[in-house]
Amino acid sequence: MLDAKTRWNVRALDKRAKTLADSLRVSELTAHLLCNRGMGQVEDARVFLHTDESVLHDPFSLAGMEDAVDRIQRAAEGNEKIVVFGDYDVDGVSSTALMCETLEKMGARYDWYVPNRFTEGYGPNSAAFQNIQEDGCTLVITVDTGIAAIESINAAQENGMDVIVTDHHEAPPELPDAYAIINPKQPECPYPFKELAGVGVVSKLAHALLEAFPEDGLDLIALGTISDLVPLVEENRFFAKFGLRELDHLNRPGVQALKEISDIKGPPFSEETVGFGFGPRLNAAGRMDSAAPAVQLLLADDPEHARSLAGVIDGYNRERQQTVTKITEEALDQLQPKAEKLPAIVVTGKGWNPGVTGIVASRLVEKYYRPTIVIALDDEGSGKGSARSIEGFDLYQSLSKHRELFQRFGGHRMAAGLSIDEDKIPNLRATLGEEVKRTLPAESFVPSTDIELTLSVEEVTTELIREIEELAPFGIENPKPLVQIANVPIQQKRKIGSLQNHLKMSVGDPNALDCVGFRLGYLHDRIQNDANIHLVGELSVNEWKGQEKPQVILSDVAVKERQVFDVRGRKDLQSFIYEAYTSEPLTVVIFQQEHERDALDKGFASNDFLFPDEDRLTVPTNILFLDLPKHLSDLTRFLNENEPFIRSIYTGFMEKDQAFFTVKPTREAFKWLYVYLKKYAPLHIKEHEPVITRYQGWSTDAIHFMIQVFMELEFVMISDGNLIVNEKPLKQDLHASPTYQSFEEKREIEETLKYSTYEALKAFLFACMSDEKKQEVLTDGL
Numbered sequence: 001m002l003d004a005k006t007r008w009n010v011r012a013l014d015k016r017a018k019t020l021a022d023s024l025r026v027s028e029l030t031a032h033l034l035c036n037r038g039m040g041q042v043e044d045a046r047v048f049l050h051t052d053e054s055v056l057h058d059p060f061s062l063a064g065m066e067d068a069v070d071r072i073q074r075a076a077e078g079n080e081k082i083v084v085f086g087d088y089d090v091d092g093v094s095s096t097a098l099m100c101e102t103l104e105k106m107g108a109r110y111d112w113y114v115p116n117r118f119t120e121g122y123g124p125n126s127a128a129f130q131n132i133q134e135d136g137c138t139l140v141i142t143v144d145t146g147i148a149a150i151e152s153i154n155a156a157q158e159n160g161m162d163v164i165v166t167d168h169h170e171a172p173p174e175l176p177d178a179y180a181i182i183n184p185k186q187p188e189c190p191y192p193f194k195e196l197a198g199v200g201v202v203s204k205l206a207h208a209l210l211e212a213f214p215e216d217g218l219d220l221i222a223l224g225t226i227s228d229l230v231p232l233v234e235e236n237r238f239f240a241k242f243g244l245r246e247l248d249h250l251n252r253p254g255v256q257a258l259k260e261i262s263d264i265k266g267p268p269f270s271e272e273t274v275g276f277g278f279g280p281r282l283n284a285a286g287r288m289d290s291a292a293p294a295v296q297l298l299l300a301d302d303p304e305h306a307r308s309l310a311g312v313i314d315g316y317n318r319e320r321q322q323t324v325t326k327i328t329e330e331a332l333d334q335l336q337p338k339a340e341k342l343p344a345i346v347v348t349g350k351g352w353n354p355g356v357t358g359i360v361a362s363r364l365v366e367k368y369y370r371p372t373i374v375i376a377l378d379d380e381g382s383g384k385g386s387a388r389s390i391e392g393f394d395l396y397q398s399l400s401k402h403r404e405l406f407q408r409f410g411g412h413r414m415a416a417g418l419s420i421d422e423d424k425i426p427n428l429r430a431t432l433g434e435e436v437k438r439t440l441p442a443e444s445f446v447p448s449t450d451i452e453l454t455l456s457v458e459e460v461t462t463e464l465i466r467e468i469e470e471l472a473p474f475g476i477e478n479p480k481p482l483v484q485i486a487n488v489p490i491q492q493k494r495k496i497g498s499l500q501n502h503l504k505m506s507v508g509d510p511n512a513l514d515c516v517g518f519r520l521g522y523l524h525d526r527i528q529n530d531a532n533i534h535l536v537g538e539l540s541v542n543e544w545k546g547q548e549k550p551q552v553i554l555s556d557v558a559v560k561e562r563q564v565f566d567v568r569g570r571k572d573l574q575s576f577i578y579e580a581y582t583s584e585p586l587t588v589v590i591f592q593q594e595h596e597r598d599a600l601d602k603g604f605a606s607n608d609f610l611f612p613d614e615d616r617l618t619v620p621t622n623i624l625f626l627d628l629p630k631h632l633s634d635l636t637r638f639l640n641e642n643e644p645f646i647r648s649i650y651t652g653f654m655e656k657d658q659a660f661f662t663v664k665p666t667r668e669a670f671k672w673l674y675v676y677l678k679k680y681a682p683l684h685i686k687e688h689e690p691v692i693t694r695y696q697g698w699s700t701d702a703i704h705f706m707i708q709v710f711m712e713l714e715f716v717m718i719s720d721g722n723l724i725v726n727e728k729p730l731k732q733d734l735h736a737s738p739t740y741q742s743f744e745e746k747r748e749i750e751e752t753l754k755y756s757t758y759e760a761l762k763a764f765l766f767a768c769m770s771d772e773k774k775q776e777v778l779t780d781g782l
Contacts, residue, residue, distance in 0.1 A: 088286025144198025199224030232475035287355030457508035517554035682722035
């Protein structure tokens with residue numbers, strides 16, 4: 001068996017799919033995907049598939065828009081100095097760039113400002129506002145920030161500098177007394193779509209100011225919208241879909257330069273290009289230092305200057321990767337081995353870079369699947385942290401009830417940022433743990449995978465994949481569909497990649513489907529070639545030398561049948577098995593107690609040992625048969641009695657004294673030796689061994705074996721140190737000798753278990769287990 005990493009939730013085909021498919025002239029499978037996304041009605045599905053500007057809502061339906069437009073227009077006409085106050089993530093820098101380009105089109109006098117994460121922290125602050133005002137600014141427009149900055153904004157307004165807030169984050173109970181607030185999530189805002197990113201809100205303000213949608217800024221809107229992981233539906237789908245097309249044109253020198261220096265593939269670009277290519281690099285500047293180079297890059301109109309900035313940003317990204325790796329390793333050291341017993345994770349570190357705590361938190365969630373907070377502490381005992389959640393736990397709502405713990409706090413359901421005094425962290429750890437225990441049942445700590453389609457190998461075609469791609473760009477609330485291919489044979493599998501850490505398989509019979517599992521190379525040794533496998537992954541088209549083939553990019557696999565792994569004779573037995581089962585139980589079955597020392601010498605842990613004559617299995621486990629049983633019945637009994645708890649079987653079957661390759665004396669050999677003994681008796685056998693060996697070529701062990709058999713059958717005996725022959729022995733078969741029986745049985749055991757083919761060994765082991773129980777293997781709580 002091989003358990004899946006996650007709980008698989010497989011959706012049944014929607015009953016509306018056939019009618020929808022007929023109306024839209026798409027496959028029933030694609031229609032099912034549309035139904036899953038709430039597009040079960042024909043018109044809704046048409047709008048989704050053919051998104052255009054008609055999905056855009058009137059920007060003036062946003063609360064505060066009229067006041068904001070009026071104030072900005074007056075400032076532009078009056079040549080007032082306007083400052084765009086941004087944030088340091090991709091949404092923040094793209095929002096800053098889009099707002100600046102809008103003011104440029106209006107002919108306004110403007111500047112921009114993005115706070116430094118390390119010296120100023122998140123959001124508007126009074127010191128920055130004071131400096132801005134002393135520089136002659138009379139109007140500040142915040143983008144992607146400001147909704148929670150009550151103190152600094154209120155002070156600015158009182159000092160005569162107007163502040164217009166544009167933001168998309170959750171609105172706190174108390175709002176700042178700004179000149180105007182544009183945020184679809186603020187109370188009583190009638191705007192029909194609440195899930196805009198910060199740059200999406202700025203695009204609405206730009207639309208209102210310019211009296212036309214800023215199409216040339218769609219690339220900026222796509223960068224921020226996709227990177228900020230907002231739902232890619234309705235207006236956001238339009239922004240992402242048409243923004244990616246604008247990005248394809250590479251009209252912006254900064255984007256062109258970043259693509260070239262970072263070796264980003266394309267155009268055409270996809271949501272994955274933004275999420276894993278442009279986005280992390282633009283984020284890196286603000287994570288490692290100032291975000292200013294990222295804003296400058298997006299606003300650059302000189303290609304040479306853009307290339308210089310792109311080099312700086314790419315360098316920040318490399319530094320960011322190294323920093324994340326180091327902090328993650330330190331966090332893991334803090335947690336092991338207790339993390340899996342905790343309801344939630346809170347880790348802290350002196351000198352950690354607060355710019356990457358969100359990435360580290362995400363990695364810890366990926367490993368342990370617990371709500372996680374990572375906090376970077378400075379020398380003064382102040383901490384800045386990031387929180388990431390799991391499905392079913394609303395991080396923002398849960399921690400909002402404990403705002404007294406924080407200096408600052410903000411975010412949404414799945415992620416949050418915070419500032420906190422070091423002495424309050426123990427209270428935070430306890431509070432978060434209690435909130436999680438109160439909210440989540442135990443099964444919530446195993447991640448779930450939503451599988452939208454169950455397909456046969458034959459159904460996976462390039463035509464189907466191209467049709468499904470019409471649902472792109474994929475993202476939150478429009479995920480790239482995961483499909484299941486169930487119970488298929490493996491044609492071949494191998495490890496690939498320079499580090500041999502990826503897995504490639506071909507599955508199906510007679511048709512073969514290629515599957516690639518990135519970073520799943522470790523599964524190669526946990527899947528037998530003769531197993532039927534269950535796969536979950538994303539469909540894609542592999543293009544090579546003008547040829548197109550469908551393939552599956554694996555995300556999870558399972559083998560639901562018991563597997564037998566032939567490890568007879570492996571010298572690296574312990575490391576091979578323990579590497580395969582780092583997180584699953586393993587029981588080392590030892591039939592002969594004298595081999596316990598051998599097991600310890602091989603590196604196995606004594607608490608994993610089981611001696612069949614003393615104990616039985618009580619929990620599901622993988623088993624290793626370390627040695628051979630003395631009797632085949634011992635093995636048969638163990639398998640029959642313990643079968644419900646046996647998962648995978650590893651066959652070591654070590655043996656020191658082998659009978660299989662020992663020459664078995666024939667009946668003619670016994671007859672010859674008996675005649676010889678009768679002729680020369682009484683005799684000292686040691687004196688005659690050289691003569692016998694010279695005549696017959698037998699080893700001394702063979703001679704001793706036959707004499708022992710004769711003695712047990714009372715054909716010969718020892719008298720006064722001499723071997724004599726019984727003149728009137730009872731007529732007995734050789735099998736009446738216990739020594740002969742033992743030799744025969746040992747040879748049979750070795751032939752059956754030690755030197756048989758894999759196929760014969762597997763057949764024998766399975767025959768020892770009752771047919772009706774073959775598939776009734778217990779798993780941990782499932």
